[in-house]
Amino acid sequence: MLSALKGFSRGRCITVRRYRQSDASVLERTIREIGENVLGHGLKHWMGPYEDQRGAALTAEIDGAPVGFACVEEYGDGVLLFHSDVVSPSRQGRGAGTALTLVRMAIASPSEVSWLGLLSTEHSRTFYERFGFAVEGESTRDPFFKLTLNQMAVGFSETLRDAAEGRLRDEGIACPQDLHYV
Numbered sequence: 001m002l003s004a005l006k007g008f009s010r011g012r013c014i015t016v017r018r019y020r021q022s023d024a025s026v027l028e029r030t031i032r033e034i035g036e037n038v039l040g041h042g043l044k045h046w047m048g049p050y051e052d053q054r055g056a057a058l059t060a061e062i063d064g065a066p067v068g069f070a071c072v073e074e075y076g077d078g079v080l081l082f083h084s085d086v087v088s089p090s091r092q093g094r095g096a097g098t099a100l101t102l103v104r105m106a107i108a109s110p111s112e113v114s115w116l117g118l119l120s121t122e123h124s125r126t127f128y129e130r131f132g133f134a135v136e137g138e139s140t141r142d143p144f145f146k147l148t149l150n151q152m153a154v155g156f157s158e159t160l161r162d163a164a165e166g167r168l169r170d171e172g173i174a175c176p177q178d179l180h181y182v
């Protein structure tokens, strides 16, 4: 399944690290540039998970510049939630979103986590299908964000964790050492 992601960084130097407060201005600009058509109404709420530090927030850099952001959070009952993924529009399609997704898979512990879940927008659904996520149930219209959201999930196992680690290793992308907590 993850073998389809071979060569996603295409020689670029991608690193993933913990989100820092000093990334806030780039994150804010990224959210603004992606805009309400994709992210829905209430753009400032996309900053929330990065500010209140639930779970862990990550930053992807390409050639040393922060370009993408993503969060991961324990949801309970063996579910780990991926959320708030945004990559700067001018840097999309260069592997940062893939690296952020694979790192979150690689830091999860199969003994604690049975399912990975997320809410995708119509824009991003096919991106997450590349990683094995499948839509569960009907799409719902979120009244607050005025956005159609798909609940997606994939069963998590050692096989998936190892495949994610393998893809990252092939691309020379290290998992942040301080993130092996879930």
Ligand SMILES: CC(C)(COP(=O)(O)OP(=O)(O)OC[C@H]1O[C@@H](n2cnc3c(N)ncnc32)[C@H](O)[C@@H]1OP(=O)(O)O)[C@@H](O)C(=O)NCCC(=O)NCCS
Binding pocket: 008, 034, 038, 068, 084, 085, 086, 087, 088, 091, 092, 093, 094, 095, 096, 097, 098, 099, 119, 120, 121, 123, 124, 125, 126, 127
């Ligand atoms: C979805 C998103 C996070 C993906 O990040 P990215 O850095 O662009 O993704 P990658 O470069 O790793 O993409 C890998 C592949 O997926 C494809 N892809 C990227 N975004 C896609 C999308 N929205 N739909 C379908 N395919 C997509 C890329 O073209 C690339 O394909 P290729 O390997 O055949 O060239 C990013 O496009 C984004 O921020 N979108 C707007 C915000 C959003 O929708 N976030 C999700 C909220 S749930």
